[in-house]
Amino acid sequence: MPKLEFWFEFASTYSYVAAEEIEGKARSAGVELVWRPFLLGPIFAEQGWRDSPFNLYSAKGAYMWRDVERLCQRKGIAWRRPSVFPRNGLLAARIATALDRAEKLPDFVRSVYRANFSLDLDISEPSVLKEILCNLSLDEEAIFMRANDDSVKRLLRARTDEAKSRGVFGAPSFFAKEELFWGSDRLEQALEAPRD
Amino acid sequence: MPKLEFWFEFASTYSYVAAEEIEGKARSAGVELVWRPFLLGPIFAEQGWRDSPFNLYSAKGAYMWRDVERLCQRKGIAWRRPSVFPRNGLLAARIATALDRAEKLPDFVRSVYRANFSLDLDISEPSVLKEILCNLSLDEEAIFMRANDDSVKRLLRARTDEAKSRGVFGAPSFFAKEELFWGSDRLEQALEAPRD
Numbered sequence: 001m002p003k004l005e006f007w008f009e010f011a012s013t014y015s016y017v018a019a020e021e022i023e024g025k026a027r028s029a030g031v032e033l034v035w036r037p038f039l040l041g042p043i044f045a046e047q048g049w050r051d052s053p054f055n056l057y058s059a060k061g062a063y064m065w066r067d068v069e070r071l072c073q074r075k076g077i078a079w080r081r082p083s084v085f086p087r088n089g090l091l092a093a094r095i096a097t098a099l100d101r102a103e104k105l106p107d108f109v110r111s112v113y114r115a116n117f118s119l120d121l122d123i124s125e126p127s128v129l130k131e132i133l134c135n136l137s138l139d140e141e142a143i144f145m146r147a148n149d150d151s152v153k154r155l156l157r158a159r160t161d162e163a164k165s166r167g168v169f170g171a172p173s174f175f176a177k178e179e180l181f182w183g184s185d186r187l188e189q190a191l192e193a194p195r196d
Numbered sequence: 197m198p199k200l201e202f203w204f205e206f207a208s209t210y211s212y213v214a215a216e217e218i219e220g221k222a223r224s225a226g227v228e229l230v231w232r233p234f235l236l237g238p239i240f241a242e243q244g245w246r247d248s249p250f251n252l253y254s255a256k257g258a259y260m261w262r263d264v265e266r267l268c269q270r271k272g273i274a275w276r277r278p279s280v281f282p283r284n285g286l287l288a289a290r291i292a293t294a295l296d297r298a299e300k301l302p303d304f305v306r307s308v309y310r311a312n313f314s315l316d317l318d319i320s321e322p323s324v325l326k327e328i329l330c331n332l333s334l335d336e337e338a339i340f341m342r343a344n345d346d347s348v349k350r351l352l353r354a355r356t357d358e359a360k361s362r363g364v365f366g367a368p369s370f371f372a373k374e375e376l377f378w379g380s381d382r383l384e385q386a387l388e389a390p391r392d
Contacts, residue, residue, distance in 0.1 A: 060366075067382075
């Protein structure tokens with residue numbers, strides 16, 4: 001089965017749109033997904049940005065909020081503009097990294113995105129993430145232990161370095177083998193990309 | 197007939213993609229086009245950029261070249277990566293402003309884009325633009341006179357100011373009334389936008 005890597009950052013609005021759509025579309029396309037949480041912060045920092053470009057460039061930011069609202073409406077995705085942006089997704093990304101190939105990883109990812117972009121909850125709060133794990137019948141204490149272990153922290157850092165070295169500069173990003181696609185608008189094209 | 201404003205910059209690769217597609221799609225959608233050449237330079241300069249962001253941010257730039265190549269291939273649009281980027285589109289924009297609602301404006305616009313992004317010609321060169329006008333059976337001397345007239349220079353500056361004040365931060369941009377859409381990927385959505 002051909003594979004597609006889905007690289008996402010929990011603070012990213014367009015990653016939310018992609019996360020809501022990707023499983024259904026990958027199934028239709030007969031493509032296996034590899035879920036890759038990573039951190040945009042270190043990548044943005046190297047470009048000299050200490051905040052989201054949507055906050056640094058106000059016209060671009062104003063447009064993004066309207067564009068995502070329209071996109072979600074067209075696609076039937078729940079949406080509420082969060083009262084804080086960007087929210088720190090570090091702990092959620094560590095948990096997703098700890099879950100790795102667990103069957104419930106996609107459900108966890110979607111639940112975190114919905115907490116941030118539909119329920120306006122603070123996804124940097126351990127209690128919010130524990131409740132999500134609990135609702136998925138996952139052992140939240142054991143997973144928190146693993147998420148805070150050095151091996152998981154190192155793995156998430158290594159994945160972020162890997163993303164950067166493969167040319168990732170934003171999220172969501174998709175790889176069909178080494179072919180990079182950026183943005184939720186490129187999901188279909190990424191799923192159709194030749195893999196030979 | 198509902199209208200769509202098409203704001204484009206001659207140096208912009210994605211504006212080229214939109215320029216190649218927009219007339220056919222607007223006709224199918226029953227939408228009248230308003231062609232609006234403008235300059236991104238002054239808008240980028242206010243964001244602190246003295247060059248194209250695709251040159252300033254190298255990973256983003258490398259991706260753009262690959263993405264546009266793929267897009268053109270999928271859409272059957274001629275494409276050759278220009279040896280100079282961005283090329284100065286000021287004179288071409290003044291000519292397009294001078295042509296305003298001339299029947300041949302769309303042909304002129306497409307010819308300039310093809311010169312830049314398919315033939316790798318220097319569109320800042322008067323001789324290149326004169327040949328384009330000549331090939332369209334337009335009076336190149338009269339049009340150059342008008343393009344260099346203060347009234348046209350002022351009109352182009354006013355249009356660029358108008359774009360900025362309406363929230364434009366990149367190209368191509370589309371307006372369905374006051375609803376802004378950014379990027380060649382949003383052309384379909386812009387053509388479908390409600391106008392009441």
